[in-house]
Amino acid sequence: MTTEATTTDLQEFTENWLEWYRAQEARIADPHGFLAITNLHWLDERPRRFPDAPGAWRTGPDGVVVDLDDGEELVVGEAPVRGEHRFGVLAERGGVEAVWGDAVIEVAKRGGHDIVRPRHPDAPLRTAFTGTPAYAPDPRWAVTGRYVPFDEPRPTTVGAAVEGLEHVYDAPGRIEFDLLGRRLSLTAFPGHGAGRLMVLFTDATSGVTTYAANRVLTVGPPAADGTLVLDFNRAANLPCAYTDLATCPLPPAENRLPVAIEAGLRIPRERGGS
Structure with a gap:
């Protein structure tokens, strides 16, 4: 009974991820994307x-x-x-x-x-676009974290994919979480939609199996107690992963994670990925 429930949960998890992945691919392949x-x-x-x-x-x-x-x-x-x-x-x-x-x-x-x-x-x-390589979805990469708001938003300057350009975001807080036996944290920027957050990060896979400069994770609004889910299976590529004609922001220095997150989108074929 337990095995059947687990199998059903995994199937639903995979189907939800596939729906997300197809939406990502549709956006990047849009006629005016x-x-x-x-x-x-x-x-x-x-x-x-x-x-x-x-x-x-x-x-x-x-x-x-x-x-x-x-x-x-x-x-x-x-x-x-x-x-x-x-x-x-x-x-x-x-x-x-x-x-x-x-x-x-x-x-x-x-x-x-x-x-x-x-x-x-x-x-x-x-x-010529034929799709983006990705890791197979795995529930172990979906972890519960805790959002810690700053006393007031912190103006945070980050670099850009275009040399000499800078972006400034008002960071509202950070997200603390445990992953692969490590206590980690990420500075969060405002996301699209009320209460949503955006996290720019790199990790030990960056430049190896995932795009070197950045990946982005969208996080839903925290619960009343600050808890939220970080599903790294949905770590996406920004446009600069595909084209030099994008001005994407780079992660703040503190968002360079010292672990290998083998989840989410990989290096696009346009950058030599397979």
């Missing part, structure tokens, strides 16, 4: 044209501006725009998507710099 990016253009006050986007682009104190030639058009929101269009001052880690034919032109701010990143569905990196 990160594999579709054809270039990363850094804007300044000089108007410049790019081969993979319409118009002449510049930025300044009043934000990003594009000047479209006769016959050129973007759709911003649901409105067609022609001539000069002002995107205004963008929020850090924010951005706007403008549609150009079957492409999307991402206009964004990263590390204090305004950028344009065209995304074309026929980009070779996307059309």
Whole structure:
């Protein structure tokens, strides 16, 4: 009876993981996802044209501006725009998507710099994508931890996949947990959704079987007593694991774990993974 229950639990655990994995793969393979990016253009006050986007682009104190030639058009929101269009001052880690034919032109701010990143569905990196290698899911990598909030959020500066760029996050607290006989902790950043947390980390597999620079783990809101589950089977790759055209943040120094977490997504084939 116990064995049957355990088998059923493991099957459900595996099916839930597969659902998560398929959603990850769908996002990365999206026609306008990160594999579709054809270039990363850094804007300044000089108007410049790019081969993979319409118009002449510049930025300044009043934000990003594009000047479209006769016959050129973007759709911003649901409105067609022609001539000069002002995107205004963008929020850090924010951005706007403008549609150009079957492409999307991402206009964004990263590390204090305004950028344009065209995304074309026929980009070779996307059309050649065959999926991401991953470790088989194993319940032993899902551990209960405890969230310890800081007295007040701590501004934390981290590096980026692009040299010379920095990201700043307000870290609300840390997560303490036991794994492989070690007491460990991770500084957490705000996640997407109320109360959710995001953890950037590396471990002893980084650069060996998993992507060297970082992996990311999304954690649900802590319970009233601070407990939460860290399921490292769902350790995901950030876009920089696949393309040099991403500006992903790196983990803070204290999030470099001294153990080998053989769980989650592995080095993408685009980086030589198997």
